[in-house]
Amino acid sequence: xxxxxxxxxxxxxxxxxxxxxxxxxxxxxxxxxxxxxxxxxxxxxxxxxxxxxxxxxxxxxxxxxxxxxxxxxxxxxxxxxxxxxxxxxxxxxxxxxxxxxxxxxxxxxxxxxxxxxxxxxxxxxxxxxxxxxxxxxxxxxxxxxxxxxxxxxxxxxxxxxxxxxxxxxxxxxxxxxxxxxxxxxxxxxxxxxxxxxxxxxxxxxxxxxxxxxxxxxxxxxxxxxxxxxxxxxxxxxxxxxxxxxxxxxxxxxxxxxxxxx
Ligand code: DGL
Numbered sequence: 001x002x003x004x005x006x007x008x009x010x011x012x013x014x015x016x017x018x019x020x021x022x023x024x025x026x027x028x029x030x031x032x033x034x035x036x037x038x039x040x041x042x043x044x045x046x047x048x049x050x051x052x053x054x055x056x057x058x059x060x061x062x063x064x065x066x067x068x069x070x071x072x073x074x075x076x077x078x079x080x081x082x083x084x085x086x087x088x089x090x091x092x093x094x095x096x097x098x099x100x101x102x103x104x105x106x107x108x109x110x111x112x113x114x115x116x117x118x119x120x121x122x123x124x125x126x127x128x129x130x131x132x133x134x135x136x137x138x139x140x141x142x143x144x145x146x147x148x149x150x151x152x153x154x155x156x157x158x159x160x161x162x163x164x165x166x167x168x169x170x171x172x173x174x175x176x177x178x179x180x181x182x183x184x185x186x187x188x189x190x191x192x193x194x195x196x197x198x199x200x201x202x203x204x205x206x207x208x209x210x211x212x213x214x215x216x217x218x219x220x221x222x223x224x225x226x227x228x229x230x231x232x233x234x235x236x237x238x239x240x241x242x243x244x245x246x247x248x249x250x251x252x253x254x255x256x257x258x259x260x261x
Pocket of ligand 1: 007008009011012037038039040041069070071072073114117145146181182183184
């Protein structure tokens, strides 16, 4: 089955990595809007316009299912299913909120995401729809997605300090669960869990991959015995850095799989 996946950059590949761990037969057409990254500091109108163009592109590549592997787009376009008459579009917010709701014991949940995602309050809305007794602590980390996009497998001390300063906000909030609401953040998940060592971390890429793998397994023509995982990556700005950082996420050399669009 062919699925389309998109993000502002390499972040959505954290979702693809988890999906590849769960399913044996899937072909991914991935779009990274690297030229216009970061999305988190843009207006909602701008994001809607980009999403529209990218969804059309992924549809033109015959994607049967489209995943907005971007917390920001998923927060701005919560009604993805009804959007552009395309029933088969899935975001990353709901699966992570459901998981957080399931595992919190003290009902205090943190959400760390981009500026626009936090401004849209969609994570908060979904969590409070599940249980109005939840206390939600949202925190934006305006530079983090960009730092990860350009990390080249080596975070400077200055960037490590930045991560620490964002995350320490939660240390005094008595949360027991933290949602990583941006698909770039799983790249620094270990660092975040070391800082907040008693807090359960919810990775939106893992939770969405589990959800998508269930959908794929229900499709009639889906054959579990046939092992084929393929990826074609399109980007609006092709650089060696993009190839390196994308390859690092999927732990393989992607230089032959990446095209400019
Ligand atoms: N991976 C995107 C997200 O999940 C990053 C957004 C950005 O480019 O700021 O929100």
